[in-house]
Amino acid sequence: MTGPLVFPGEEVAVEEEYVAAEGTFAENGIIYASQIGELELDDEEYVARVRSHNPPNILEVGDIVYAVVADIRNTMSTADVVGKAGVDRTLGGETYATIHVSKISQGYTDDVSKELRKGDYIRARVTAVKPALQLTTKDDRLGVIRSFCSTCKTQMERKGNGLFCPECKYSCPRKLAADYGNVKIQ
Numbered sequence: 001m002t003g004p005l006v007f008p009g010e011e012v013a014v015e016e017e018y019v020a021a022e023g024t025f026a027e028n029g030i031i032y033a034s035q036i037g038e039l040e041l042d043d044e045e046y047v048a049r050v051r052s053h054n055p056p057n058i059l060e061v062g063d064i065v066y067a068v069v070a071d072i073r074n075t076m077s078t079a080d081v082v083g084k085a086g087v088d089r090t091l092g093g094e095t096y097a098t099i100h101v102s103k104i105s106q107g108y109t110d111d112v113s114k115e116l117r118k119g120d121y122i123r124a125r126v127t128a129v130k131p132a133l134q135l136t137t138k139d140d141r142l143g144v145i146r147s148f149c150s151t152c153k154t155q156m157e158r159k160g161n162g163l164f165c166p167e168c169k170y171s172c173p174r175k176l177a178a179d180y181g182n183v184k185i186q
């Protein structure tokens with residue numbers, strides 16, 4: 001349901017028929033566009049909107065994102081969000097995120113370092129954007145999708161519910177995504 005492209009200041013509707021909503025403003029009974037975008041006259045809600053033509057790629061609650069674990073602390077991990085799943089565009093806005101220890105795995109965990117390590121690539125869901133960006137990996141599909149050995153930099157292999165370095169021959173626990181090792185990193 002997309003309408004014609006309109007420009008700021010262009011008359012798009014009258015207040016007798018519609019309520020001015022996003023991307024519009026009303027003056028003396030006339031509704032005008034306040035931004036460039038597609039005009040949408042909603043005849044069910046009686047609302048006039050102008051939807052931004054090229055909205056900035058800002059993260060919203062519920063978005064699935066890819067991130068790199070930056071730091072591990074007592075009760076949380078920090079991560080740099082590098083992209084939004086399915087969106088091949090640079091992110092605008094905040095990309096520094098935190099993952100609280102209670103939001104990492106389905107089971108109880110009190111030690112972040114048993115779930116995530118610095119440098120891990122993770123898939124996560126956005127749970128808050130204000131006042132700070134927060135993520136969760138509490139889902140089968142979420143968690144670590146790629147990891148490299150901190151000693152020899154070899155890509156770690158999945159072993160049970162954890163990871164194994166084929167060079168150093170050691171294993172360690174991790175909150176893995178169900179498809180660990182099969183993910184094409186964008």
Ligand SMILES: [Zn+2]
Nearest residue numbers: 149152165168
């Ligand atoms: Zn190794």
